[in-house]
Amino acid sequence: MSDLVIAVGLCVVVAIVYAVAALIQARFAHMTVRELTRVPIWWVAQVLNASGAALHVVSLGFGPLSLIQPLGVLTLVIAVPVAALSAKRRVTRLELTGMACTVVGLAGLTLIISTSGKSAALGTGQLVGLLAVSAVLVVGLGVQGSRPGASPLWEATAGGLAFSVCSALCQTTVVHFGDRGLAILAEPVTILTIAAIGSYAIAATVLTQRSYRHGLGAPLAVTNLVNPASATLIGVVFLGEELGAGTVAITLAVACGITAALGVMQLARARDAHPDELPVQV
Template sequence: MTNLIITIALCVLVAIAYAAAALIQARHAHLTIRELVHIPVLWLALALNGIGAALHVTSLGFGPLSLIQPLGVLTLVIAVPFAASAAKRKVSRLELSGMTYTVIGLTGLALLITTPGTTRTLASGELVALVLATIVFVGAFGFLGRRPGASSLYEAAAGGVAYSVCSALCQTVVVSVRETGAGVLLRPIMIFGVVAIVVFAIAATVLTQRSYRHGLAAPLAMTNLVNPASATAIGVLLLGEHLGTTPFQMVIAAGCAVVAGWGVAQLARARDADARHEVPAADRETVRAAR
């Protein structure tokens, strides 16, 4: 019982850290990278993300992944009210509906699609192939997201994939060091992997930062959907893991994915609705002058 309480408490702290970091990033999502590095509070957001990651790793020592992974959706549950409160408004009905659908879908996926944890690492060829494939995917979706009028969900998806690949590469590096010793870090493939981790971590941060420029909820939901999905795909395709589900459960999981996708769509609609109701400052001044 004590471990269960500690696990839940840590997961709540993780969600709060990630949600607070996302809210800070969302407030400055309109700025360029050069402008962002000069804003002290953004470094606080990066620190909160680091603290969240550390607490997540710690929680794995007290509870099963089958419990911890579903609790990850608390980030969305906390972030949406945080964003509404910061804007001094109530959570809209559309936001509440989208958040509910997304949480139900993600929780269902996390409970149904589970892979037994293994300590297998990526082989050299697999590591290189994964990095190259990620560069292509992240680059393509990042480019699509930068087009005028494009949906910010492209960048949110790219950021989610970059985060999950960082996790896979980190696992390979950590396990290799634990089994072989720190000297393994001097091998060219390990150096390549560490550099890739740094690059993808930066890319994921920048992409998610940009994805918040039109609102927080929908991009955050997309990242929370893509991250575990791509991590599961990496585990099955490259790390020899197996989906711990029956064909019937896979069908249910597909339904959960549809529900989660519908939730993301609802959150995107809520974001667009808010944007339509916002009156630019220049227009407000014009109205005041006319009066």
């Protein structure tokens, strides 16, 4: 079995786990984090998120960040039929169309992205630069989203960015561990990386949880678009990963991106069309 097949298989499992966790979190999105800590089922969602994150880290050992991260969009596709099942209804035509567009667009993008290279790791300078830039962006977006009356999509964007940075840091740790073993744990750069992973993971969890306060569809869609887009940018700018070159490849990538975005928009609209599935007061 090739590394690519293993990576894709793990990503599908991760998407299922994250989808179930997101559906649970959305049911209690009206609560504060302090209140949520007293809700047992919310902790189940966190266990699922942690399990998904662990599998995601494993998948980074089998493929580049620019391939692994776009597959996270499958979380939204999987969440739709699960939400319909939990609400005891059928998947609507708009949802089916949205899922089809998302899968087609995503498949095209993953074929265009180069996957022949090995997983890369951030150097010290690249690590510091990424942390500095991303911290400013995540904090800025989070503050904007916390203002009274602000759209939850600001926090969804911040959460997606935090998740992608966390993935890049995890890939760096995995690659260094594979090269040098447990000896890397004593290095200051590794300690900084692990601390940053924990910080970004917590930030992403809190930000996405807050973004679900007016419904799951649109925030989950935004998070799952920002996540792969920013991860691909990180992969290209900081890790030296390559995308398909040439006019034809760029044109196809744009077309696939538009198709996937259209699909996600349809899924978000379809999800928001069911007010009975919005967060409930308990």
